[in-house]
Amino acid sequence: MQFFVLVARLGSLAAAARAIDLTPPAATKRLAALEARLGVRLVNRTTRSLSLTSEGETYLRHATRILADVREMEDVVSQGRATPRGLLRVNATLGFGRTVIAPLVSQFAQRYPDVEVQVEVTDRPVDLVESGFDLAIRFGELPDKRLNARRILSNRRFLCASPGYLERHGTPATLADLASHRCIIHRQNDDAYGIWRFMHRDHSEAVKVHGALSSNDGDIVLGWALDGHGILIRSEWDLAKYLDSGRLRVVLPEFRLPAADLFVYYPSRRNQPVRARAFIDFLADHFKGARQRHG
Incomplete structure (x- = not known):
């Protein structure tokens, strides 16, 4: 099951083989043995791509849940152990994950060498x-009610x-003034394009803005502002x-934006x-220490 989940996640037999130090022929043989035992085809393979069959999707869904x-x-049985150990799988956003979370994982790994x-x-x-x-590390609240969340930074x-x-x-003096300014738009997920929403004296206001520059990358738009x-x-x-x-x-500080x-x-x-x-x-x-250092 672990092997198949890895193949599905990486989308490649060769990549899965490298990840667990198998030769490509050995990985192919392992997948073939799994399909033979089940009596169904789990993946469709060409020389360039790999996709799951409907049976493969079902197997993946159940295997992921069973492995979790x-x-x-194992965690429940070993709760008494004081030292954290075992596999920890973390998801983070691209830029923040690369520049902030990755260095923190490095520090964490030095403190807890038994955690992979x-x-x-x-x-x-x-x-x-x-x-x-x-667990996943994200700015803003996620709509998935199956998850628990812990705020680690007010922002x-x-x-x-x-x-x-x-x-x-x-310098704009009112929200209406923004319509005549060049605005740099950070496109995020399904947010309405060019609509900025504010709170002012317990009232919500939405403003349509325009600008020549936009990107889905936060570092890029910040650079343009600079x-x-x-x-x-x-x-x-x-x-x-x-x-x-x-x-x-800061411009128009009296108008509050969603935090x-x-x-x-993490799963509940x-x-x-x-x-x-x-x-x-x-x-x-x-992050508590970082906030104190930054005042």
């Missing part, structure tokens, strides 16, 4: 239960622009050092693995 149950059983950590970064939403992840969002842009184009191309929405986590240095200024708090999400199981608890506590301690 086995891990949970697998980190997968992707900006698309993931189903923790179906994908077999122990407000602001309108901001460079001093150079504001000198050339003026270069003076327009007004941008970013979180205080991203802005802190630029606001401190004066490279960016981008950082959460750790009663018996959370010791290693998962240790990692979540490790993250919470780090």
Whole structure:
């Protein structure tokens, strides 16, 4: 089951073989033996691609759940052990996962050498239960009610622009003024394009904005704002050092934007693995310290 789940996740027999130190012929033989024992074809293979059959999809769904149950059983049996150990699968967003979470995993691995950590970064939403992840790290609240969440960082969002842009184009005094400004749009998931939503005196207001530059990557749009191309929405986590240095200024601070708090999400199981608890506590301690250092 572990082998098949790996093949399905990586989408390649060769990649699965490399991951578990098998030769490609041995991986092919293992898959063929599994299909022969079940009496059904689990995958459709060509020289360039691999896709699951409907039977393969069913096998994957059940195998993922069973493997998660086995891990949970082992965790329950070994709860008395003080030292976290075993496999921890973590999902995080691309940029934040690469620049912030990966270095923290390095520190965590030094503290807990008996924990094997697998980190997968992707900006698309993931189903923790179906994908077999122990936890996901995301900004903003997820709609999946099957999950538990722990906030590890409060993170407000602001309108901001460079001093150079504001000198050339003026500083907006009202939300209506944004319509005549160049706005840099960060496209995220299914958010309505170019619609910015604010709260002011307990009222919600939506503004349609326009601009020549947009991207789905947060670092790219932040760079454009620093270069003076327009007004941008970013979180205080991203802005802190630029606001401190004066490279960016907050615009219309009296209008509140939806927060981008950082959460750790995990399947709503009663018996959370010791290693998962240790990692979540490790993250919470780090971000609490980071917030205190940044004031």
